[in-house]
Amino acid sequence: MIFAEWKPLDELIDKLKIHRKVLLVGCATCVAECAAGGEKEVETLAPLLRMALKKQDHSIEIITATLEKQCEWEFVEQLAQQVAEVDAIMSIACGIGVQALAERFDPVVVYPGVNTSALTIREEAGLWAARCAACGDCILGETFGYCPVARCAKSLLNGPCGGTRKDGKCEVNEEVDCVWNLIVERADERGRLESLSKFKKAKDWSNSSHGGPKRVIREDLRQ
Amino acid sequence: MSDGNQQPGQEPEVVLLYCQHGLCHEAKGSAWYQECAGLSIRAIMMPCSSKIEVSYILKLLESGADAVEVVACPEKSCKYLVGSLRAERRIEYVRGLLEKIGYAPERVGISRKLSQSPVQLMDLARARADAVRSFGINPMKKGE
Numbered sequence: 001m002i003f004a005e006w007k008p009l010d011e012l013i014d015k016l017k018i019h020r021k022v023l024l025v026g027c028a029t030c031v032a033e034c035a036a037g038g039e040k041e042v043e044t045l046a047p048l049l050r051m052a053l054k055k056q057d058h059s060i061e062i063i064t065a066t067l068e069k070q071c072e073w074e075f076v077e078q079l080a081q082q083v084a085e086v087d088a089i090m091s092i093a094c095g096i097g098v099q100a101l102a103e104r105f106d107p108v109v110v111y112p113g114v115n116t117s118a119l120t121i122r123e124e125a126g127l128w129a130a131r132c133a134a135c136g137d138c139i140l141g142e143t144f145g146y147c148p149v150a151r152c153a154k155s156l157l158n159g160p161c162g163g164t165r166k167d168g169k170c171e172v173n174e175e176v177d178c179v180w181n182l183i184v185e186r187a188d189e190r191g192r193l194e195s196l197s198k199f200k201k202a203k204d205w206s207n208s209s210h211g212g213p214k215r216v217i218r219e220d221l222r223q
Numbered sequence: 224m225s226d227g228n229q230q231p232g233q234e235p236e237v238v239l240l241y242c243q244h245g246l247c248h249e250a251k252g253s254a255w256y257q258e259c260a261g262l263s264i265r266a267i268m269m270p271c272s273s274k275i276e277v278s279y280i281l282k283l284l285e286s287g288a289d290a291v292e293v294v295a296c297p298e299k300s301c302k303y304l305v306g307s308l309r310a311e312r313r314i315e316y317v318r319g320l321l322e323k324i325g326y327a328p329e330r331v332g333i334s335r336k337l338s339q340s341p342v343q344l345m346d347l348a349r350a351r352a353d354a355v356r357s358f359g360i361n362p363m364k365k366g367e
Binding site: 009010013040043044047048050051052054055 | 226276278281285323325362363
């Protein structure tokens, strides 16, 4: 899922205090899974902001909504009536949702309420960890299902580095497994260690952000 | 430290959220909470303290409660095993949020108790009132 976290409350309060009426919008998809921007979080952040603003003597009305997906125009359209009443929007969806609202409801100002930071899996309750870096040239088939781009602190493609700890943890964070240690162990378990010694073509980064902003056209889906 | 307006003589309004197992057997089914009438205590029974969400607590404070006291079962006594533990973690989270926006975290508290009599429950609410009295009334009441 796309992972996001609330921005510091001071920053959010500072943005809102110049407005009269604000729409706080959540998204019931990825950011709900990571407990940052779903309906629960909207209903938590709204009273918190109202309390903070009231304490600072700012009289601001905050109304709320949560869309099923803030990155799909059909759902975004559902906000039209509420947006007509407000002079600002704060979105706690990922950056895609924020931009969708900014594009559809221009010139109403749209503030991001979260920082979007990673593509993660929920390893256990309350613990998320990066699993994908959207690098555009997936090598998981060669690395036994572990992604070194997302999970190695140095994104090494020829690890492990010299900093792996004796217990197989990363030198950067003792609570994180060295992903290259995991790759080597799994290769060994499957009797395929030699596959890691083969020369590989240089990774093609052009299909990710290195190739400029991503834009994909599928003629079979176009109208 | 004060996060609100000092109003001498004004009794803090406390919302008491208690797990159904926090009430003694004899008082179950009785309308004991009517004893709170006329006091600044509002008692609300929950099926389990884990049903308490962070947003519920904040909405109570937003609507003007001066303090919220949650009564959860002691560790290992929770009928749903980890319900009271979850409640405790959520209360800690709320307290952290309150601190960040300049509210006294003491406005929210949790007690781990079982089979309390109505008098004992009201004493817990009064103890929470005592804990917040020095902070003044909830700033949300300003300009009411």
